[in-house]
Amino acid sequence: MARHDDSADGAGYGTTLSGAVRDQVDGALAEADAELSRRYPGEPSTRQPVHTVYVPADALAGTGVGELVADWGRQALALLDRHAPDAATLAGIVGRPADHLADEVYDRVRAKLEREPVEDLRIDFEDGYGPRPDAEEDAAAVRAARLVAAAVAEGSAPPYVGIRMKCMEAAVRHRGIRTLDLFLTELLAAGGGGRLPEGLLLTLPKVTYTQQVSAMVRLVEDFERAAALPEGRIGFEIQIETTQSILGADGRATVARMIDAAEGRATGLHYGTFDYSASCGVGAAYQSMEHPVADHAKAVMQVAAAGTGVRLSDGSTNVIPTGDAAQVRDAWRLHHRLVRRSLERAYYQGWDMHPGHLPTRYAAVYSFYREGLDQSAARLSAYVSRTGGDVMDEPATAKALSSYLLRGLDCGAVDTTEVEKATGLDRQQLNALAGR
Template sequence: MTQGETVSTTFAKSVAEGIAGSLSGVDAELARRYPGDPGTRQPVHTVYVPADVITPETVGEWGRSALALLDAHAPDAGALADVLGMDTALAGPVHERIRAKLRREPVEDLRIDFEDGYGARPDDEEDAAAARAAQLVAAACSQGADGPAPAYAGIRMKCMEAAVRDRGIRTLDIFLTGLMEAGGLPGGLVLTLPKVTYPEQVTAMVGLCEEFEKARGLTPGRIGFEIQVETTQSILGADGRATVARMIDAADGRATSLHYGTFDYSASCGVSAAYQAMDHPAADHAKAVMQVAAAGTGVRLSDGSTNVLPVGDQAQVHDAWRLHHGLVRRSLARAYYQGWDMHPGHLPTRYAAVYAFYREGMERAGERLAAYVGKAGGDVMDEPATARALSGYLLRGLDCGALDVEEVAAASGLDRAELDRLAGR
């Protein structure tokens, strides 16, 4: 058959039109439920600091403490390579970038904690702490913030369970009201709803957001929140149905991410304290369910943390670093690009793992993207979905400081705008 020759068909035009009509509802539902990645920066970690100890200097202090620990226990690239088993050629730029990051932006996402890290306090004390938290977040997110500031900041309130519900709602109200009085809700605001067990609790949180928006004249949908997966009921309900997808649905577009809570979830599964960890089979099951439920929805994922701290003598610090580094690398390989850090000493190995992950794959990702764009073939034939993943990989490396625009352009032949387009941003 030659080009331009008429082909024979059997279906009348009305057949396709009829199918389009019958599937129009499904088309709309797919677009609503699965909008894809929001195309914004995702922090590589979240740092939790109890509300009673947070100060305007906390972020800078974490950076200085982490840098001092790095100087003491891995002062140069060779030492870092020895501790973490990293290739020496890779360790050089990684070590240099860690040092720069700890000075410039040691914490990417700061959460002021009013839940487990804070506990039960007299109402007047928590009221004052919530008002102070609003002042700190407003100052940290302002353009004129003194010292290093996180790109994202907010609070973790108490959960929606009956015993602490009223207190959590009041703290949220004081905090958001304080932000409005300080100039409005900052762009990097993040709220965390912990210990969710039923979708109805998510619906209640949506109601609070809606009421605040109406009262303050905000655009509907302006306030979003994270959902913490810390209970067995958040994975499997009493009726035997998977719960995570129902929670995302209940959030009505306001859920920004799902955060796995290592220790609460492990404990709720009956895992002994000595075996509660990010790589326990119970954790892997929960995170796999979270991953499938969130896929395509625009809701992002965050892994949990380790409670093994890099403190003590050098051998203890190195052991804790190797553990943390390995866990972070494991999460990255499983497409969990964010996690929690509980101590300043976790920052060097957080950034070591993240930076090595992006730097060691940059050249190959760039080559594959260049071949895809130029349709040049090569030893791997990539599809549009893989091109999106490859460009997203490079963009995440750029966002956190692992990669520079110039070296990504040299590897791929693409600038930031072209990467954004391929990633669907």
């Protein structure tokens, strides 16, 4: 039997396999290596918003983007003042122990509502807007673009902002394409410099077939070429609202094929609670983010998106905190529980439909990240220093721990100084461990 000495340090260790065999294996796996790298690039380095707020396009008539966002914050604070003026009251309403909504969480929620009440704003030209005369929608698309450009220029825009167009179904396809074209064209013109805002997000709703995703790719490709934009500049979210988007007629998971059809342009998968539930025949009274059909759809989405760089968003509740005190408290209790449930299942984003949802959105998000800060920091510190600790974590878990802390930092639940003190790691080191 031939023995080879191919040790790097010349120590003389013997092996049996020749270098030629390894080269053959490399050659045989080169295509698979390239496909793995292309399809599964890992988690994006950018911040993921904790929610998306949808407002119909006509809500911007007579106001600006910054003014609308600030008004949502004011309405949320007014509800908080009226129904939960302190941490203990809010904790009692949502059914959590007082220490889970301590003053530091409550104060952070109030500060968030004053500083940045909306992290992601979607101006809706679909269900929230409905069918309108073409001239009216044309004007609304142009107005939306001008207002977004103005808000970005003056610094009053939320971190992410964009539109949800009408879908690619035949009845509304041309209208949706025209609205998208008008919005992007005017956004480029109004923004100056021939560039689109960094936080631009576009949503394609009611996707049923991969061909619709491919059509969207061709549209934005053509726009980029015509507008002399960098290739790949425009991405889009895919809204999962139909049964066909989860399981195709051929028995395959359509959502995985949609990510592939997007050719690297898919930025997110957004679950549509009510359209999807209705398409499964769920009665209106039982349509919910926690219905079994919702859990199944989101589990398929989660597996399909894992490692691809495509982020997940849960849906919404249509129970609004309005009316008398009892109605507000019941709606808050439900919303807080649903947001917390989503976070525990690794759906780190959701939809909010009303300013009254903001207090419980941030209360649930902030308590989620603050409750786990000490334990996550200790485990990560032990992993990095290789001192062991109570739990023997592996690299994949260290990646998850780092991502958890980074998400808490991004939304304002925790501060850089307290994370650095607890872990001994700065942001750059956390990013490296998280694979960002």
